[in-house]
Amino acid sequence: MGEKIKTVTNGIEERLLRNGNWEEIVTSVNEETLLRKIDIRNIPLFTLLYTICFLDRVNIGNAKLANLESDLGLTGHEYNWSISIFFVSYVLCGVPSNIILVKTKPSTWIASLMIGWGTIVIAMAFVTNYFQLLVTSFLLGIFEAGLFPGIIFHITKWYKRSEQSYRISLFSSGSVIASAFSGLMAFYVMGLDGIFGLSGWQWIFLIDGLITVFVAFFSYFLIADYPETTNWLTEDERKMINNRIQLDSGQISTTNHDNYQIFEAFKDWKVYIGSILFFSVSVTEYSFVFFLPSIVYGLGFDSANKLKISEPERFLNEKNGEEELRLGDKHPSFIYCL
Template sequence: MSSPANTEKPTLVAVKGEGPVEEKQNASSVVSDDSFANPTGINEKALVRKLDRRLLPPLTLLYLLSFLDRSNIGNAKLDGLTTDLHITGNQYLMTLTIYFIGYVLFEVPCNIILKRTTPKLWLPTLMFLWGTVATLMGVSQNFAGFLAARFFLGVTESGLFPGVVFYLSMWYKRTETHYRVALFFSAASLAGAFGGILAYGIGFMVGVGGLKGWRWIFILEGLLTVIISVIAYFFIHNYPATAPFLRDDERAFIHARLKDDSDATNTEEFAWTNVFSAFKDYKCYLYGLGFHTMSLPLYTLSLFLPTIIAKLGYTAAQAQLLTVPPYAVATILTVIVAVLAEKTQRRAPFLIGSSSLAIIGYIILLTAPSKKPGVSYFGTILAAAGIYPSCAIVLSWPTANVSGQSKRATATAMTITVGNLGAVIGTQLYRPNTSPRWYLGHSFALGYLVANILVAVTLWVCLTRENAKKRARVAGGEVVDGPIKDDEDIRLLFQT
């Protein structure tokens, strides 16, 4: 869409070996990673580090607690959840599925509400609501009550991740978003590691207050979320124009550096036409398909890993602790891949490489001798190490490519909505009668990872062709007068 805040006439120029970018006729106004017309003497890198310090830790904490509250059911199962509530194997799978049904149904509406309200109000409110629901799971007395709690946990958590991904796109340049989204998403793997440690410790609270250990897992972790949500109203900020930790010259600097890079500084009134434009863009569906092919292995691993490890022959307590190393390795690799992708300004090659690593992990799980549990355990480490970096890439892709604030918010929610349909399927695959080899679940995860590579290659080809068309237009001497109407097509340089 056109940018009402930008009335200068841009000229398209070719960048050798890369693709077209937008260059203003007034060269002094161009913001790059290396230079900036900056009479105030503000250090751009230092300012970006300041943003990282103020924005990323609280947002990462929110997502860590979110992922902990959704995945701790796997730890609670080992501590007697299904036995005490008389939940059968298939009923347990339904409690996993119902969460994602609520999540999928409310992702797009939640991001629309975010756009129409403010992050400072909406994100902590969501957190307070899901923390309350998570706590209530610990006092459920039967299958029906627990099932209802899981559904509303999905509803209340649905707005966090797509909301934060959109929120970060309003602070950082497109070339900077993947690294920040990856750091934020690394909280998912950290949650897995902390979840195992916490579950191991909380397991010793059996009988405290007359409650079983699995109940304390939900109650304590849910109450922690509620407490942090109240504090979050004070440390979550809106957008650069009103952030209290920035000086006026810093706000102006951020506005200027984003102005040449994206539409984040535009004043865009909400309009349904901008929402619908996301549904008409084929690339938005490819982004969604990219996450769809990752969400099934992501959530089947995070929800069933304690059970998978326990079925290798380890005790429940040992299995809780053995979930930590796979997630620790995944966290480290997620950050490393994010740094490399940001430096090379490429996504597809790293996505293909990470997914290939996860494929090796599942091949090991499917073929390892049953008498060698250590080999299968090594497969879980490789699976986690490949899945989490890939998820960070596919989730950050639309934030860098889709123009228009409402369209980008919708496209981000679409990506996660379409993606989590894979999770809905995945929750039904690790059925009790397939234990302990789990051929059905592991095979589906393997097939989805192969499909993810195919989607990545398709996106890579499509975006490269669009870049080539833009380079051809520039080589032909084309000059675009007035505001760029579809700058997502102009700005394909960093998409692949």
């Protein structure tokens, strides 16, 4: 281990010495046990948050089956725009949101985002025309844009680069959970149609929004910001995590984020290749998610049978994604997965 430390730069070695004796820490802390401890505290929580986020994003597809279009007098073109406008703000606000997160705290910012979009979803239950639906959908994109990149940023503070992809795939499974069970949830919620004078689609938005705000409150207390500020870690465990990240990052600062780094990203061709690939996947995925309820309904199936039809595909898709990212963690290049 001493030889390993000598292979890194003096700056890294000095930081390790300030954090304590590396040999003693390795002896007192089992690395695999520590990783399991971190996983148990972080991954299930982030999976829940992303499940709620994705559910709030796609519930408009189920709301359509609950007479959203007819009650608001929407044309098919207007309904499509009410979906598309979400992604305009979603794309524009992802980077600014993470800049704010870095300057605040993950727990504070993520909980604030959830309260924001939960309130917007509740407001969507009371829209009365196309313009109001368009505005609320645009605002929803602003608040939801920060969750996914925010969680990824958080993961980089706890795991080495070779450990991150698999964790990302685990919490991303929340989208599969939301897609698979959103239809069944909507099926039962639509049974509230007419209660307190609210239509079924209004109940879908209202209940989803209230759940989001409720979970947001607890997420503020459950999200562990950084290893050095977490009370469920021992002092040696904190040092172990920080030293692992510092050794893994080399000379790259993991604490300071300068504005020039943002512009450097726009000069990297890999960013554009990744964007094109993600765009291609997203077009297919979201088309499937938003319009599957209508397609299945048109075939004569109800919402419960829609769940039975879509769930196997979702499960296989998620398991395939997990295995690809597990492979990516073991190889220096993701070309094997792509």
